Amino acid sequence: METTKKNFRKRTAILSFLRQTDEHPSAEMVFNHLKQEIPDLSMATVYRNLTKFRQEGLIQCVATVKGV
Numbered sequence: 661m662e663t664t665k666k667n668f669r670k671r672t673a674i675l676s677f678l679r680q681t682d683e684h685p686s687a688e689m690v691f692n693h694l695k696q697e698i699p700d701l702s703m704a705t706v707y708r709n710l711t712k713f714r715q716e717g718l719i720q721c722v723a724t725v726k727g728v
Contacts, residue, residue: 684722
């Protein structure tokens with residue numbers, strides 16, 4: 661049960677950050693912004709949740725050329 665609460669908290673924080681920004685943040689930007697607030701956050705968790713949000717239609721991916 662505790663793991664589920666932690667995962668939900670992380671998922672909620674990631675989605676909240678995405679909804680609050682006017683930028684098109686990378687996974688690394690999301691991770692760096694939330695890492696201080698959620699010390700046990702991992703890049704894998706960020707990527708997993710971004711994929712889940714995209715599959716659910718909550719976010720859209722923006723392709724970039726050479727990171728620009």
